[in-house]
Amino acid sequence: MNKSDSAEYLARKRFFDQLLTVYGRKPVLEALQEKGVKVHRLHLAESNKSAPILDEIISLAEAKGAEVLYHDRKALSRISKNSKQDQGVAVDLVCAGYGEYKDFLANPPRKNFELLALDGITNPQNLGMIIRSACAGEIDGILLPKQGNAKIDPLVIKASAGTLFKARLLRCDNLAEALKDFQNELPDNQCNIYGLSSHADYKIGDSLPQGANIFVLGNETDGVSKEVSQLCDKMLAIPMNNGVESLNVAVTASLLAFRKVMAG
Amino acid sequence: MNKSDSAEYLARKRFFDQLLTVYGRKPVLEALQEKGVKVHRLHLAESNKSAPILDEIISLAEAKGAEVLYHDRKALSRISKNSKQDQGVAVDLVCAGYGEYKDFLANPPRKNFELLALDGITNPQNLGMIIRSACAGEIDGILLPKQGNAKIDPLVIKASAGTLFKARLLRCDNLAEALKDFQNELPDNQCNIYGLSSHADYKIGDSLPQGANIFVLGNETDGVSKEVSQLCDKMLAIPMNNGVESLNVAVTASLLAFRKVMAG
Secondary structure (H helix, E strand, C coil), X not given: CCHHHHHHXXXXXXXXXXXXXXXXXXXXXXXXXXXXXXXXXXXXXXXXXXXXXXHHHHHHHHHCCCEEEEECHHHHHHHHCCCCCCCCEEEEEECCCEEEHHHHHHXXXXXXXXXXXXXXXXXXXXXHHHHHHHHHCCCCEEEEECCCCCCCCHHHHHHCCCHHHCCCEEEECCHHHHHHHXXXXXXXXXXXXXXXXXXXXXXXXXXXXXXXXXXXXEECCCECCHHHHCCCCEEEECCCCCCCCCCCHHHHXXXXXXXXXXXX | CCHHHHHHHHHHHHHHHCEEEEECHHHHHHHHHCCCCEEEEEEEECCCCCCHHHHHHHHHHHHCCCEEEXXXXXXXXXXXXXXXXXXXXXXXXXXXXXXXXXXXXXXXXCCCXXXXXXXXXXXXXXXXXXXXXXXXXXXXXXXXXXXXXXXXXXXXXXXXXXXXHCCCEEEECCHHHHHHHHHHCCCCCCEEEEXXXXXXXXXXXXXXXXXXXXXXXXXXXXXXXXXXXXXXXXXXXXXXXXXXXXXXXXXXXXXHHHHHHHHC
């Protein structure tokens, strides 16, 4: 590849990395109704019978300048990746904050950035609430592995209160590999990795070393996985009163995202 | 009433104020399975057919030293106050933290106490999460009006992760009246009342005046009611990034409960 081909390739790759495919009639309609959401393509099954909600979806997509494509049922299934629930409709949204973690790593928005990393958040409401709080708070992005967490579905979109479409979501294939890259590939800075655990001796109020921070949030029942725990510099607890054993994981995420805001 | 009659009356009143009636077979079973929950009475409908879950409920209640009473269907409805969902079972739990706000007002646990006040939290999951975070954090109690918020039901119990049975819940008939009492009846201290609102100019990181604090959390859609807003000394916002319009109300409650813990 010559230089301009390569630049074009990277720009195209980055564009496609930003696409989030949402399926199902109501979820697609609601996504299209969000202000500020850009739409690349609307995909419809040729076999759809006409329905008022489809007319509304098509007119909203066209108003946003999207291409409208018709497919046979099999091709649509390949796009939605969920033929049981797509109801003959899928849409590719352009999410400005959606991308690969390597792009973030190559060009972080600030030196001492802070990330959340999700290691098995299986409850869609928790995932949506985490995205909402991270987007509103002082978090530069969410490291979201492609496997092991709740899928981006209508419940996640609803719990995120629309922030899903603008939050900085950094996709990775494998969380442990991505965390190792953050530990090894930041030339000018240290990246501290903390796993959250109710049982940890080290408390969040204790002073943290300088550098960028990644806070790993584990599964609702089992906590941070063994493989990821071993990569953490420290496990951190949030001190609790009255013998309460744990906090909701979305609450924990929110406390991390707003800890400097609340201190004033 | 002579002095000892009156003392006995007050002790009895305080005991009955602590009772929380839970109904329905699964909720009752789960409540009885919570460690540390004391049980006053188990109420059963005489018309119940025998069932393994009832045997389990009865044996757990007896193990906790509860009185087991049988009633006709009508009498049981009066106890559960929900004949459609009680499934012939109700239990009176003794919740040490459950009581009337006037008792708290007469004898606050510390001078600069902090309370949450709930003004129309209708989503049971939000209510449960608020109770969980308040109990774990630095909150001395939750002012909970008898009307206008979600009823204490199985969803609330579940989202509270068992903390419902030990949290300090201060019941009141009318929130505005209770807030006025806090403003007027604390002889030695000032009580500041803050309503949370995304639109407020005053930010949570700004310094708050000395005194006890009550933070009012409003309805998920409409915010703090007009009547209660007028009693607030100030409306407070939590600053947010990326144009996010609001936080989940249980997240807001958690940030307030932990703001000093997180600052270290």
